[in-house]
Amino acid sequence: MIYNLDKINEMAEGDEAFINSVISVFLEEVPQDLEDLETALDQQNHERVYKLAHKIKPNVDLLGMEQTRAVALQVETLGKNNASMDEIRKVFPMLKKDIHQVVAELHKDFDL
Numbered sequence: 001m002i003y004n005l006d007k008i009n010e011m012a013e014g015d016e017a018f019i020n021s022v023i024s025v026f027l028e029e030v031p032q033d034l035e036d037l038e039t040a041l042d043q044q045n046h047e048r049v050y051k052l053a054h055k056i057k058p059n060v061d062l063l064g065m066e067q068t069r070a071v072a073l074q075v076e077t078l079g080k081n082n083a084s085m086d087e088i089r090k091v092f093p094m095l096k097k098d099i100h101q102v103v104a105e106l107h108k109d110f111d112l
Helices: 006-012 016-042 046-062 066-080 085-110
Strands: none
Touching (some): 006 016, 006 046, 016 085, 066 085
């Protein structure tokens, strides 16, 4: 399992509806943000890369995805610092793979 719900469970205090709501929002927003991030990479738009990675980061953090959060932070920093797009493209596949994997797991685990 690539995610853990410790942070969400702590916030939810046993409220299953809250947990399902957070998971649903993740499933609605993060795949779209990831797609937009890939488009920003194709357009070589550093500002948009930075903003989208910045938006993705707390969402994966909430799901306890520490490694994915670190990769999102790396993409965010590279975008902010106008690093070469080639450098960002080397890191991006890890972020994409992890997010696709967690989306599939969440759909299966939460029947959403």
